[in-house]
Amino acid sequence: MSARDGVLARVRRAARHEVSHPGAFEPARMDSGWERFASTLHAVGGEPVGPVQSGDLSWALSELCADAGRVVMGPGVAQSLGPGPWEELPEGVSPQSLADVAVALLRGSIGVAENGAVALDGRHAPVRALPYLCERLILLLETSEIVPDMHQAIARMPPDATRFHHFYWISGPSKTADIEQTLVLGAHGPRSLAVVGIRDLQ
Amino acid sequence: MSELLDARAATLLPDGEPLRRHDAAVFDLRRRRDAAVAALPDFEALRTHAQAIKTHTLDYLDAYLERFESQAAAAGAVVHWAEDGAAHNDIVHGLLRERGVRRVVKSKSMLTEECGLNPYLEARDLEVVDTDLGERIVQLGQELPSHIVVPAVHRSRAEIGELFHVHMQTPSGESDPVRLTEYARRDLRPRFLAAEAGITGVNFAIAETGTIVVCTNEGNADLGMSLPPLHIASMGIEKVIPTLADLATFLRLLARSATGQPITAYTSLVTGPRAGGELHIVLVDNGRSRLLANSTHRSSLACIRCGACLNTCPVYRRAGGHAYGQAVAGPIGAVLAPALSSQAEGRRLPLASTLCGSCSAVCPVRIDLHGQLLAWRRTRAHAGAGERVLQRAAAVVLGRAALLRAAGALVRLCWPLLARRWPGNPLGVWLLGRQLPAHPGASFATRYRRLKGSKR
Amino acid sequence: MDVALFIPCYVDQLAPSVGLAALRVLEHVGCRVHYDPRQTCCGQPFINTGATREAARLARAHLALFEKADAVVCPSASCVSTVRHRYAELGLELGPDAQRLCARTFELGEFLVRELDRSELGSRFPHRVALLQSCHGLRELELGHPSERVYATRPEPGVTERLLRAVEGLELVWPERPDECCGFGGAFSVKFPEVSTRMGRDRVRALAATEAEYVTGSDVSCLLHLDGVARREGLGPRPIHLAEILASGLDG
Numbered sequence A: 001m002s003a004r005d006g007v008l009a010r011v012r013r014a015a016r017h018e019v020s021h022p023g024a025f026e027p028a029r030m031d032s033g034w035e036r037f038a039s040t041l042h043a044v045g046g047e048p049v050g051p052v053q054s055g056d057l058s059w060a061l062s063e064l065c066a067d068a069g070r071v072v073m074g075p076g077v078a079q080s081l082g083p084g085p086w087e088e089l090p091e092g093v094s095p096q097s098l099a100d101v102a103v104a105l106l107r108g109s110i111g112v113a114e115n116g117a118v119a120l121d122g123r124h125a126p127v128r129a130l131p132y133l134c135e136r137l138i139l140l141l142e143t144s145e146i147v148p149d150m151h152q153a154i155a156r157m158p159p160d161a162t163r164f165h166h167f168y169w170i171s172g173p174s175k176t177a178d179i180e181q182t183l184v185l186g187a188h189g190p191r192s193l194a195v196v197g198i199r200d201l202q
Numbered sequence B: 001m002s003e004l005l006d007a008r009a010a011t012l013l014p015d016g017e018p019l020r021r022h023d024a025a026v027f028d029l030r031r032r033r034d035a036a037v038a039a040l041p042d043f044e045a046l047r048t049h050a051q052a053i054k055t056h057t058l059d060y061l062d063a064y065l066e067r068f069e070s071q072a073a074a075a076g077a078v079v080h081w082a083e084d085g086a087a088h089n090d091i092v093h094g095l096l097r098e099r100g101v102r103r104v105v106k107s108k109s110m111l112t113e114e115c116g117l118n119p120y121l122e123a124r125d126l127e128v129v130d131t132d133l134g135e136r137i138v139q140l141g142q143e144l145p146s147h148i149v150v151p152a153v154h155r156s157r158a159e160i161g162e163l164f165h166v167h168m169q170t171p172s173g174e175s176d177p178v179r180l181t182e183y184a185r186r187d188l189r190p191r192f193l194a195a196e197a198g199i200t201g202v203n204f205a206i207a208e209t210g211t212i213v214v215c216t217n218e219g220n221a222d223l224g225m226s227l228p229p230l231h232i233a234s235m236g237i238e239k240v241i242p243t244l245a246d247l248a249t250f251l252r253l254l255a256r257s258a259t260g261q262p263i264t265a266y267t268s269l270v271t272g273p274r275a276g277g278e279l280h281i282v283l284v285d286n287g288r289s290r291l292l293a294n295s296t297h298r299s300s301l302a303c304i305r306c307g308a309c310l311n312t313c314p315v316y317r318r319a320g321g322h323a324y325g326q327a328v329a330g331p332i333g334a335v336l337a338p339a340l341s342s343q344a345e346g347r348r349l350p351l352a353s354t355l356c357g358s359c360s361a362v363c364p365v366r367i368d369l370h371g372q373l374l375a376w377r378r379t380r381a382h383a384g385a386g387e388r389v390l391q392r393a394a395a396v397v398l399g400r401a402a403l404l405r406a407a408g409a410l411v412r413l414c415w416p417l418l419a420r421r422w423p424g425n426p427l428g429v430w431l432l433g434r435q436l437p438a439h440p441g442a443s444f445a446t447r448y449r450r451l452k453g454s455k456r
Numbered sequence C: 001m002d003v004a005l006f007i008p009c010y011v012d013q014l015a016p017s018v019g020l021a022a023l024r025v026l027e028h029v030g031c032r033v034h035y036d037p038r039q040t041c042c043g044q045p046f047i048n049t050g051a052t053r054e055a056a057r058l059a060r061a062h063l064a065l066f067e068k069a070d071a072v073v074c075p076s077a078s079c080v081s082t083v084r085h086r087y088a089e090l091g092l093e094l095g096p097d098a099q100r101l102c103a104r105t106f107e108l109g110e111f112l113v114r115e116l117d118r119s120e121l122g123s124r125f126p127h128r129v130a131l132l133q134s135c136h137g138l139r140e141l142e143l144g145h146p147s148e149r150v151y152a153t154r155p156e157p158g159v160t161e162r163l164l165r166a167v168e169g170l171e172l173v174w175p176e177r178p179d180e181c182c183g184f185g186g187a188f189s190v191k192f193p194e195v196s197t198r199m200g201r202d203r204v205r206a207l208a209a210t211e212a213e214y215v216t217g218s219d220v221s222c223l224l225h226l227d228g229v230a231r232r233e234g235l236g237p238r239p240i241h242l243a244e245i246l247a248s249g250l251d252g
């Protein structure tokens, strides 16, 4: 008998097939405004920026990226920006070639007010390692895409989200407290994370 | 006598400063948890919901495993099954060998600790680098993690500085956590870039979609599974949950219970391999199906490894994780050890608790941890023949009022002798750090008789 | 009201004054108290170490002895929790009467407050007193509010606290980490004496920091353990059982 069949046979014998699934959870009502999202994000070490009008986005990002070194922007960001101190993510590059990226500018989707997380869909970060290799990560987020809690956040994920290999929830910068519980930002991934709220992204 | 949690054992956290620091650091996590969960008005209902999902999933685990397997395979992952730790290590090694891999980066996974993967691979000439900072520290120190969430919590900053100095040539005497973390980052970054394979654990596996979910704060797992072409994810068969919607419940509970964060910095949902890469998922049993068949203890499989029961446990905080002698310490470690550990020592661990119940009260999936410890005690696996005889005798004495009172009279007579420390004093163990109370005088029964007799 | 007084073995032998105080308090509130001297031990020490056979024998004897009681009152929370919650795990096949008896076995304080609705007894104890919330009383009998739990609305004070607040002259103080275990744990205290006393020492220090004259609680065993540690350390408030405080200053 293969290991698979052996394990499954034992599990089948032990499984009771009694208790049914409890269904959906009804969470307590909570606020989903930018203010609450921003304060949670701040608490987890992230920087809320804005919200800005889409017309002002290019200017706001130039400020954020000034003198940063290599700035790379992902799909879905470029069309809303004019020229600036950034380059578009080249197609078909190896992740290793992005090891020197200082700032990654990526388009986030759903924001979660209760935990400051922003969804980063695989389509907006085609090189999977980019948001972890950069020194600083900047995510764009439409304020209308903020939901109060994780239940609604997951319900909002596009139905094909899991077909694009990876889908991230990112809440604040990389951090560790492994040395005497002292919080240090930038353990391996980005040392800082900014989320730029946009009122009317096209 | 066994040396678990024993003062004579080198594994017990040293008294004094290390003990004080450990207790404070770990209890701080409990405090953060309290603050975080207090902000959720529906927290207790959420725990109940999470428990219900887990109970259901374990009841239908066969179906969910098969569903997960077929969905993961449809997304392009290769699913392997392992009966035990040895089989798991063998599968992982085989995958690495076939591809000529020499350098592996690994993120935190309690399962691989349980299976002893690192020593197995190192003995076969592979370079395995633990990339979670805490794991890296215990790897450099050649020891087991002492906590499932903060593996190096037993180490002081000075000790960590010394380890880094020896192994990474950092300046001697450096003990600043910010700078030490920066040194580790610089040491590990090139290893990530050069690695040919990344091994990660799995926090949740979603049957509906074949997705694995990995939660970290450092981002190390993400670098490990996105830079090298080969990603191996090891998971216990109990990690599967039915749907994506269920994930929300667990994500709301996990980090809050663990460290008081509202969610970990990174929650990565991975479905199938990335373009040009490979994803292998190893499903490990290693005693879990046996535990599932045990109706008293199956609920301990619901554990999501948040560490909250360790953080709140007054015994764990005063003993340190190494005193448990297992990959997983604390209340959940003591609950799992009799079922999953190969060592005989593990069977005594259910005794290592005062049954204060704080673990059960924090557990986000409502495992009745102290009830489980008590249930393991009922198996009597820990009790030797001598102890059984003594207990039988004690039960006879305590079962009859006359014998109880006679024994009590004898004890009261010998009180001054028993209160002193001398070799052979049957109360010697009590007197190690305590004294006897003042002489109690006549028993309640005697005084009651006098009182009521005189009134009549 | 008729109540049966249950004085557990170790209270009978090691802390008889607690039994007398409980008797005094119950009579003061007008109960007719019945005490049967044939009672011994609820079986907790055996349940605690998994000696089910011995425990079952003691449990059966205990239930038989109190068979006729309408309510059993006991000044030791852990023994009450044993009867109420653990007897069911011994495989005794408890009938409806036995189950009712288990459910109607009360810790002294909860009996006064929950059953008789009495928290003001007229006791007087003009001292600064720290409260030690013993784990079984707190988490299994819910005599207070465990710090782990999230309450949707702020609950009213727990049973023990309500009783102490009603004592004239008593100043109630809480140690840091108000419900951390003292480290007794029955067999634990002798199987792992080092860790047990480490826990005890930390509790004693936290209690000493409150500058209380006394430390009180509803479980005698925890108080005895703490007393032992405090004497060895030469530190900390003197232990006094809840029943003894409640019995202080009662007239007649």
Ligand code: SF4
Pocket (backbone or CB within 6 Å): B257, B302, B303, B304, B305, B306, B307, B308, B309, B310, B332, B359, B362, B363, B364, B365, B366, B367, B369
């Ligand atoms: S047993 Fe519960 S509290 Fe302990 S680690 Fe597992 S989930 Fe967390």
